[in-house]
Amino acid sequence: MKKLMFLLALTAIVAIFATGCSSADSQSKTDSGSEKTETTDVKKELLATQMDFTADLSANYAPVAAYQSALADEASTDDVIKTSAEAAKKAADEGAAKLADYKLESNLPDEQKEAFTKSLDSLKAYFEEVTKAIDASETEPNFDAAQKQFDAFQSELEGIYEDAGLQVPNMATALS
Numbered sequence: 001m002k003k004l005m006f007l008l009a010l011t012a013i014v015a016i017f018a019t020g021c022s023s024a025d026s027q028s029k030t031d032s033g034s035e036k037t038e039t040t041d042v043k044k045e046l047l048a049t050q051m052d053f054t055a056d057l058s059a060n061y062a063p064v065a066a067y068q069s070a071l072a073d074e075a076s077t078d079d080v081i082k083t084s085a086e087a088a089k090k091a092a093d094e095g096a097a098k099l100a101d102y103k104l105e106s107n108l109p110d111e112q113k114e115a116f117t118k119s120l121d122s123l124k125a126y127f128e129e130v131t132k133a134i135d136a137s138e139t140e141p142n143f144d145a146a147q148k149q150f151d152a153f154q155s156e157l158e159g160i161y162e163d164a165g166l167q168v169p170n171m172a173t174a175l176s
Helices: 002-072 078-100 110-136 144-163 171-175
Strands: none
Touching (some): 002 078, 002 110, 002 171, 078 110, 110 144, 144 171
């Protein structure tokens, strides 16, 4: 009888132990699955934010890029350069104004949203520097200061994308 009670108690202990381990393993798998879902959600939201953002600002960036292309093209006439300079200056002014009170519509986690919003200050400064360069000379503008601001914008975004496990986009291409 004592042996039977001992075997029943031992069986109960083993069953409880096995159930406990199984439950802990199940919880671990649930936590891991939850983290993967959160990471996937952040990636999706970051890409959606990028698409919305580039759609909002490509109309301001594209004329600047076209102006820079016209300057680089030896076949461009002075009239073409002047016309594209005016369009680029107008677009840059509008881009800076738009970014001055731009509200990032996104469901990104607060940390990523703050970093993305902070990077927009560099893009705003880029547009302001483009305007200054065109004001200084339509036919031979110096875009060095503007390029430094754009590089800062690109660099600030790199951390956000790398932390999310995404390839960093070339924002000049994305905005064109």
